[in-house]
Amino acid sequence: MTKTLFALMLAMAASAAQASDPDRLDMGWFKDQKLAMATPPQAAPQQTAQTPPSTSTSPATTERPADQLLRALVSGKVSVDEERRIGDKIAGNFLGAVKLVPNDGLQHYVNLVGRWVALQSERPDLPWRFGVVDSDDINAFAAPGGYVFVTKGLYRRLANEADLAGVLGHEIGHVIRKHQIKVMQKSKVIALAAGLLGKQIKDENQLIQNLVGNGAEIMSRSLDKEAEFEADRVGMVLAARAGYDAYALPKVLEDIGHVSDQDSRVALLFKTHPRPSDRFDRLAEAVGERLDNLPEGKSLDQRFYRLH
Amino acid sequence: MVFKKGFPLLLAACLAMPAWATEGLMLRDDTLRATASASARDLGKAVKGNKVDLLARQGGWTQIRVGGKTGWVRLLSVRGHAPAGSNNVLAGAAELTQQRDPNKVVATAGLRGLNEEDLRKAHYNAEEMQRLEGQAVTGEAARRFAAEGNLVAVKLGYLPAPKPKETTISPTGGFEF
Numbered sequence: 001m002t003k004t005l006f007a008l009m010l011a012m013a014a015s016a017a018q019a020s021d022p023d024r025l026d027m028g029w030f031k032d033q034k035l036a037m038a039t040p041p042q043a044a045p046q047q048t049a050q051t052p053p054s055t056s057t058s059p060a061t062t063e064r065p066a067d068q069l070l071r072a073l074v075s076g077k078v079s080v081d082e083e084r085r086i087g088d089k090i091a092g093n094f095l096g097a098v099k100l101v102p103n104d105g106l107q108h109y110v111n112l113v114g115r116w117v118a119l120q121s122e123r124p125d126l127p128w129r130f131g132v133v134d135s136d137d138i139n140a141f142a143a144p145g146g147y148v149f150v151t152k153g154l155y156r157r158l159a160n161e162a163d164l165a166g167v168l169g170h171e172i173g174h175v176i177r178k179h180q181i182k183v184m185q186k187s188k189v190i191a192l193a194a195g196l197l198g199k200q201i202k203d204e205n206q207l208i209q210n211l212v213g214n215g216a217e218i219m220s221r222s223l224d225k226e227a228e229f230e231a232d233r234v235g236m237v238l239a240a241r242a243g244y245d246a247y248a249l250p251k252v253l254e255d256i257g258h259v260s261d262q263d264s265r266v267a268l269l270f271k272t273h274p275r276p277s278d279r280f281d282r283l284a285e286a287v288g289e290r291l292d293n294l295p296e297g298k299s300l301d302q303r304f305y306r307l308h
Numbered sequence: 309m310v311f312k313k314g315f316p317l318l319l320a321a322c323l324a325m326p327a328w329a330t331e332g333l334m335l336r337d338d339t340l341r342a343t344a345s346a347s348a349r350d351l352g353k354a355v356k357g358n359k360v361d362l363l364a365r366q367g368g369w370t371q372i373r374v375g376g377k378t379g380w381v382r383l384l385s386v387r388g389h390a391p392a393g394s395n396n397v398l399a400g401a402a403e404l405t406q407q408r409d410p411n412k413v414v415a416t417a418g419l420r421g422l423n424e425e426d427l428r429k430a431h432y433n434a435e436e437m438q439r440l441e442g443q444a445v446t447g448e449a450a451r452r453f454a455a456e457g458n459l460v461a462v463k464l465g466y467l468p469a470p471k472p473k474e475t476t477i478s479p480t481g482g483f484e485f
Contacts, residue, residue: 088437089432091437091440092432092433092434092436092437093427093430093431093432093433094427094430095433095436095437095440096430096431096432096433096436097422097426097427097429097430098422098426099433099436100436100439100440104443107439107443108443108445111443111444111445112445112449112450112453113453115445115446115447115449115450116450116451116453116454116459119447119450119451120461124447125447127444128444129440129441129443129444130443131440131443135421135422136421137421137422139422147440151422161457213428214428214429215427215428215429215430215431216427216428216430217424217427217428219427220422220423220424220427220428226469229469230469233466233467233469234466236467237464237465237466237467240462240464241461241462241463241464242454242459242461242462243454243458243459243460243461243462244459245367246368247367247368247383247384250383250384254387254388257387258388264421265421267421267423268421268422268423268424277387280384280387281335281387282470283384284335284336284384284385285470286467286468286469286470287382287384287467288470289346289382290467291368292346292368292382293346294368294462294464295462296366296367296368297367297462298457298458298459300457300459303457
């Protein structure tokens with residue numbers, strides 16, 4: 001009885017939270033993961049060591065008590081594994097809505113570029129996964145734990161490897177700064193659930209399901225605008241650290257800004273993000289004269305994997 | 309008279325091409341420099357709101373022409389204009405835009421856009437997740453790939469968030485929280 005009640009309340013709280021905080025989640029969802037770096041919750045011995053790339057973990061089918069993740073979210077100390085399990089759910093659902101482009105050469109290339117950019121961050125060892133998804137939409141997404149997706153529609157607008165590095169850098173920024181996890185931590189679901197700690201709690205899968213909501217809906221919600229601006233700054237810096245043209249990201253933003261806001265391919269992007277021109281302006285403000293002495297980065301036009 | 313209706317459309321389409329490629333708007337005041345460097349000779353000022361012609365790009369610098377002068381300003385000080393008519397529902401405007409760059413071919417048919425409904429109804433796709441896993445690369449592979457491209461890691465700190473504007477109106481009395 002208590003069990004059912006709890007699940008029900010979670011569900012209700014979830015929908016209430018979603019309805020009232022339209023800008024909690026977004027592509028930014030995924031972005032929030034900065035915390036896990038060093039401090040896994042003191043709880044059960046984490047399988048941190050056992051996160052081989054082989055974790056073809058389908059959605060955790062194993063039952064795991066929910067209270068540990070709940071405590072982690074409440075305390076702000078979400079482990080990499082927990083972050084990963086949340087991200088897996090989101091990414092898996094997302095790929096249920098849109099598949100990967102069936103082109104291994106392309107996917108391999110994007111993983112190499114993305115991994116190299118991610119290596120420049122303070123979370124180089126996350127199990128980073130990059131993918132180009134088969135949609136004409138112009139957009140990119142991230143999920144906690146190191147999942148990053150770019151649509152084919154956006155990919156086709158890119159002119160070179162530096163452009164790609166800038167776009168991936170923005171999404172990597174969401175992940176390393178744990179933007180989505182932070183949103184979850186603020187959510188009313190957590191607050192409510194926290195009050196029930198110690199009572200009978202359903203398994204973790206159920207909790208994640210409630211946090212994530214329906215399918216990959218979470219991908220269509222907005223993050224805080226500041227989170228987007230922050231991800232732009234991080235993306236630009238990570239691409240520059242990786243040796244790429246630092247200005248590729250603002251140039252991509254400029255380009256996307258030229259797409260008519262009536263164009264359905266940018267409907268979701270424009271709904272969930274500040275206007276590209278605002279993002280460009282904010283980047284300009286943040287940069288000022290700071291990069292005057294930065295050596296000119298590479299664009300690598302020749303090596304860029306072109307889609308035909 | 310007869311073609312009055314279609315004319316603006318045509319005009320917009322024609323203007324769109326060169327306009328995007330060559331016109332820009334100064335977003336802030338910046339010094340016009342003789343070459344693409346902060347230490348280059350000062351040729352004057354380009355002022356916020358100035359409409360300028362964009363001529364070339366080099367690293368973090370854009371060469372512009374403004375008021376008869378040609379020089380370089382920081383790339384982020386100037387933003388390229390949207391093509392004329394980009395805010396209208398000009399059928400084909402997107403395609404037009406695309407055609408200018410052969411690398412940017414847009415598939416006009418086929419997939420629908422990602423919409424909220426599709427995302428909401430999505431179910432976990434284990435098979436696609438397997439494919440994603442299968443494409444993962446190691447950090448070592450990424451480093452080798454970077455070396456092949458002659459990419460060299462650069463030390464650079466993160467950019468702090470810009471201070472909110474109007475800091476000059478500072479609360480001198482101070483608010484205490």
